[in-house]
Amino acid sequence: MSKDALLIVVDPVPSPVATVDVTSPVRLQQPDRHQLNLDTRSLDQKIAPDHPVRAVWDLVCALDLSKFYEPIRARGSAPGRPMTHPRIMVALWLWASVCGIGRSRELARRCESDNTYLWILGTVTTNYHTLGDFRTGHGKALDDLLTQVIVALVDKKLVDVERISQDGTRVRAFAGASSFRGQERLEELHKEAQKHVEALKSQVHDPLSKTREEAAQERAAQERQARIQEAINQLPAIDRAMKNSNNTKAVSKRKARASTTDPDARIMRMADGGFRPAYNVQIASDTQSRAVVGVSIVQAGSDNAQADTMRNQVEERTGLKVKEQLVDGGYLSLEQIKNAEDVVMYVPLRPPKEGQEPKKPDPREPQIVQDWRNRMASEEGKKVYKQRASTVETINGELKCNRGLMQFSVRGIEKVMCATLWSVLAYNFVHFSQQLLSG
Numbered sequence: 001m002s003k004d005a006l007l008i009v010v011d012p013v014p015s016p017v018a019t020v021d022v023t024s025p026v027r028l029q030q031p032d033r034h035q036l037n038l039d040t041r042s043l044d045q046k047i048a049p050d051h052p053v054r055a056v057w058d059l060v061c062a063l064d065l066s067k068f069y070e071p072i073r074a075r076g077s078a079p080g081r082p083m084t085h086p087r088i089m090v091a092l093w094l095w096a097s098v099c100g101i102g103r104s105r106e107l108a109r110r111c112e113s114d115n116t117y118l119w120i121l122g123t124v125t126t127n128y129h130t131l132g133d134f135r136t137g138h139g140k141a142l143d144d145l146l147t148q149v150i151v152a153l154v155d156k157k158l159v160d161v162e163r164i165s166q167d168g169t170r171v172r173a174f175a176g177a178s179s180f181r182g183q184e185r186l187e188e189l190h191k192e193a194q195k196h197v198e199a200l201k202s203q204v205h206d207p208l209s210k211t212r213e214e215a216a217q218e219r220a221a222q223e224r225q226a227r228i229q230e231a232i233n234q235l236p237a238i239d240r241a242m243k244n245s246n247n248t249k250a251v252s253k254r255k256a257r258a259s260t261t262d263p264d265a266r267i268m269r270m271a272d273g274g275f276r277p278a279y280n281v282q283i284a285s286d287t288q289s290r291a292v293v294g295v296s297i298v299q300a301g302s303d304n305a306q307a308d309t310m311r312n313q314v315e316e317r318t319g320l321k322v323k324e325q326l327v328d329g330g331y332l333s334l335e336q337i338k339n340a341e342d343v344v345m346y347v348p349l350r351p352p353k354e355g356q357e358p359k360k361p362d363p364r365e366p367q368i369v370q371d372w373r374n375r376m377a378s379e380e381g382k383k384v385y386k387q388r389a390s391t392v393e394t395i396n397g398e399l400k401c402n403r404g405l406m407q408f409s410v411r412g413i414e415k416v417m418c419a420t421l422w423s424v425l426a427y428n429f430v431h432f433s434q435q436l437l438s439g
Contacts, residue, residue, distance in 0.1 A: 060090050065086050068086035071138075085124070089126075091120045095120065104135060135422065139414055139417055150317050158289050162321075164286055165285055166307065166325065168283075168330070170301065171279055171406070175259045181257055234258045234263045264299060264413040265411075294313045303328070303331045307331045311340075324346065326346045326387060337369055340368075349376050399424070404423055405419075
């Protein structure tokens with residue numbers, strides 16, 4: 001008899017279906033917010049061993065932060081409250097920039113409940129005022145940090161700036177369009193602000209008896225007066241920039257105006273075609289590694305005359321020579337092409353106007369200009385130029401969408417530069433954290 005014959009198939013017995021009395025009260029789980037919980041884990045145990053925040057801390061510990069120590073006055077036995085360690089503050093803002101956070105109040109809220117920020121702080125406490133001051137108060141130190149990161153990538157043979165690509169992106173300023181005023185109105189506002197400051201000072205006869213609220217009101221009035229004065233000082237530079245603009249017909253009908261809230265901001269044409277207060281953020285990247293190797297802030301919507309400045313900055317940061325530079329048509333300047341004797345420039349030719357034939361080469365032009373025209377008309381030149389769109393333009397998109405550079409939350413070109421440097425540092429860290437921490 002076969003084994004199969006011994007197998008007896010038995011139909012499963014169906015389980016009885018429970019009947020539900022719909023008239024009975026329902027059973028639900030209710031929250032109990034008065035139950036005491038004893039969490040015996042330390043802050044370090046709450047963060048996974050492979051969490052990226054640990055890599056941020058390791059990188060900050062490996063960097064030279066000596067420039068952040070220079071302004072600290074709490075030294076030795078001198079009186080004063082100890083400062084928060086710069087390593088903690090740098091790690092907080094670097095991690096916040098990695099997460100796309102660019103406001104000190106939001107970071108302060110995260111420091112109260114988010115375990116990653118609590119892990120960085122340890123037992124140290126902070127507030128939004130301290131965070132905001134640190135973020136924008138160390139421009140030179142932040143610039144030095146970016147140079148350190150770039151040099152480390154160069155030493156590891158990860159970055160080679162023989163070919164760089166450059167692009168400018170306009171980032172919305174923290175100022176309203178209605179804050180821009182002309183010469184006459186600014187002078188009127190300055191007189192009003194001066195009277196307000198004098199009135200506040202006259203209310204208190206004894207400066208030592210000022211309340212905190214009165215001191216804050218007087219300080220705010222003085223800051224507004226200073227901003228209006230700075231706006232007046234900016235008018236000549238704005239007027240010169242308007243006169244040097246290509247659109248002389250439109251400029252002749254307008255008068256120079258400056259913002260009373262952010263005098264360094266300028267009205268620029270944005271990507272959607274509208275005009276709003278903004279800053280022109282210039283970014284340079286290595287086409288091979290896609291690392292950001294240069295950054296600057298320009299107070300003009302035009303990218304003209306920015307190629308030489310950025311190239312010099314990249315060579316100064318890395319100690320290497322730039323051999324090829326890719327820029328778009330907004331940078332087109334025959335003078336810069338003539339001056340770039342040791343650099344091969346890839347700048348697209350200006351297309352002919354409708355109904356006109358393409359411009360023929362002029363034999364009287366310098367040889368370097370003729371070489372540029374022939375290079376951009378060749379298939380090889382067009383192929384190389386395509387790398388610009390696939391490198392620096394995508395970097396600009398990531399900085400805006402993921403690294404908190406959609407709109408500035410600070411005023412003034414120096415603070416704007418600091419905010420940009422934090423975003424750039426976060427970008428380089430995200431893409432090269434393993435390489436920076438290895439070896």
